[in-house]
Amino acid sequence: MIKNNIIYNSFSDYQFEISKAQDSYIWDEKGNKLIDFTSGWNVVNLGWNNKEVNEAIVRQAKKNVYTSMWLADPIQEEYAKKLTASLPKSLNTVTREVSGVTANIMAIKTARAFTGKRKILSFRDTFHGSLYQTLQLGYSPEYPISKAIFLDFKDNIQLKYPRVNFEDKNEKEILSNFLREFEKILKTEKEIGAFITESGIITGWGSTFIAPRSYLTKVRELTNKYGVLLILDEVGTGFSRTGKLYGMNHENVVPDIVTFAKGIGNGATIAATVTTQEIAEKTFSKSNPQSTFGWSPLNVAGALKTLEIHLRDNVWEKAEKDGNYIMKTLREELKDVSYVEDINGLGMEIGVRLANGLKNFNMVRFIEKARSNGLHLANADSYSFQLMPPLTIERKVLDNGLEIFIKEIKSFF
Ligand SMILES: Cc1ncc(COP(=O)(O)O)c(C=O)c1O
Numbered sequence: 001m002i003k004n005n006i007i008y009n010s011f012s013d014y015q016f017e018i019s020k021a022q023d024s025y026i027w028d029e030k031g032n033k034l035i036d037f038t039s040g041w042n043v044v045n046l047g048w049n050n051k052e053v054n055e056a057i058v059r060q061a062k063k064n065v066y067t068s069m070w071l072a073d074p075i076q077e078e079y080a081k082k083l084t085a086s087l088p089k090s091l092n093t094v095t096r097e098v099s100g101v102t103a104n105i106m107a108i109k110t111a112r113a114f115t116g117k118r119k120i121l122s123f124r125d126t127f128h129g130s131l132y133q134t135l136q137l138g139y140s141p142e143y144p145i146s147k148a149i150f151l152d153f154k155d156n157i158q159l160k161y162p163r164v165n166f167e168d169k170n171e172k173e174i175l176s177n178f179l180r181e182f183e184k185i186l187k188t189e190k191e192i193g194a195f196i197t198e199s200g201i202i203t204g205w206g207s208t209f210i211a212p213r214s215y216l217t218k219v220r221e222l223t224n225k226y227g228v229l230l231i232l233d234e235v236g237t238g239f240s241r242t243g244k245l246y247g248m249n250h251e252n253v254v255p256d257i258v259t260f261a262k263g264i265g266n267g268a269t270i271a272a273t274v275t276t277q278e279i280a281e282k283t284f285s286k287s288n289p290q291s292t293f294g295w296s297p298l299n300v301a302g303a304l305k306t307l308e309i310h311l312r313d314n315v316w317e318k319a320e321k322d323g324n325y326i327m328k329t330l331r332e333e334l335k336d337v338s339y340v341e342d343i344n345g346l347g348m349e350i351g352v353r354l355a356n357g358l359k360n361f362n363m364v365r366f367i368e369k370a371r372s373n374g375l376h377l378a379n380a381d382s383y384s385f386q387l388m389p390p391l392t393i394e395r396k397v398l399d400n401g402l403e404i405f406i407k408e409i410k411s412f413f
Contacts, residue, residue, distance in 0.1 A: 016029055021048035022048055022049050024047060034375060035374060038389075041236075041388065042203060042263055044390055045239050046266045046309055053267070056301045057302045060301030066298075068292075069291060073297040082304060093274065094272050094274045094275075098270065098271055100233075101128070103260065104235070108133055109286075110287045111257065114229065115194070115229060117192060118191055119189065122137035122156065123197065123202075124139075124159070128204070128235075132151065135149075160178075162215065167342075178215075182222060186228060193229060194257075195223055195231065198233050198234070198235075198236065198237055198247065199250065200346065201242060201346045203236025203241070203349055203386075207349075208380060210344050210345070216248065216250065216251040230253075231256065232253075233258075234246055235262050239260075242319070244316050250346075256279060260272045265302040268301070270302070319391045322398065323350060329406075330343045333410075334352075334409060334410070339358050339361075340409065341353045357383070374400075
């Protein structure tokens, strides 16, 4: 769709104009107040227009808004220190990125430059950003879009995600089957430089699949064993979304490279690729970490305040508690609804999956109807919802949103 000179794609199709947004509410162009269950897709984890974050940006705007790539503003160095201090000790060097996609491409370039190997192992039907190198990680070669834009996949090997549903009793079997296939590929394919994965849950497109417990630990063991770098894409899992500050903290796994964006700045547009000093020293002259707009001081001010709030308020604890509450409520309320197949999640990243191919169900119509009743929702695909309320949402507002959602699901037929 093209509307008011802007091109929207079919997935992120134009829905409505925001006239105001604050905390867990957004108002549409007609002034209707909506409870938000999207956080703008894991961006405004601390609520829309968080006052502290926005004030930090305004303060910085009065000092300096831009730094070229060969200069540094003191706030960038302060942020680099704080960000790396919040991570495992070895992850101590960072490149100044602008979005999730550039952070992931930087990670791939770094892994290739370090290992001298070109192939990247990833999961099919996942999303790591919308440029060629990242689309090739998750798109299937069969998709019309892959053919239309000539994605070649020659440096990519894709695996099937080891997904666990809430009531699965065979979690261990799912993991061991996956690990068998994973190790076979690592053993036979000699040209793999890195494996890229989200930290135990898919938060981007194709979500909200949960991996079995110990998934991260085991893939770390095997990537170490075969000298393949582990890249964690924490663009969606980072900044308390899954009930820990970072997804990797669930199993205390230390990757070789980790990428951040989305919730990093609560709306301030910045991203980061973090790696070890050893990897950075051996690669930076080849991987070309260069960006005109990377880490504009304005956005760094937003990211710095965002990180300070997460650390000050232990935001992840509330995310874990409220996430469990949401899942418990939905599982109880929807247990007799035959077309609800799975409710599963991690922290406040929750998927509600309806029966695939459910007759007469139209996701767009469903979302529009929920909106007309006061709830703003996001879908992961044609039959599943992805619930991602701001982590700071008040319990009363959360309950009101859940009530609308449950009513809509129950009254669908
Ligand atoms: C897991 C994941 N990685 C990377 C990206 C790309 O981030 P950006 O849109 O900031 O380039 C996304 C975006 O949805 C994502 O969900």
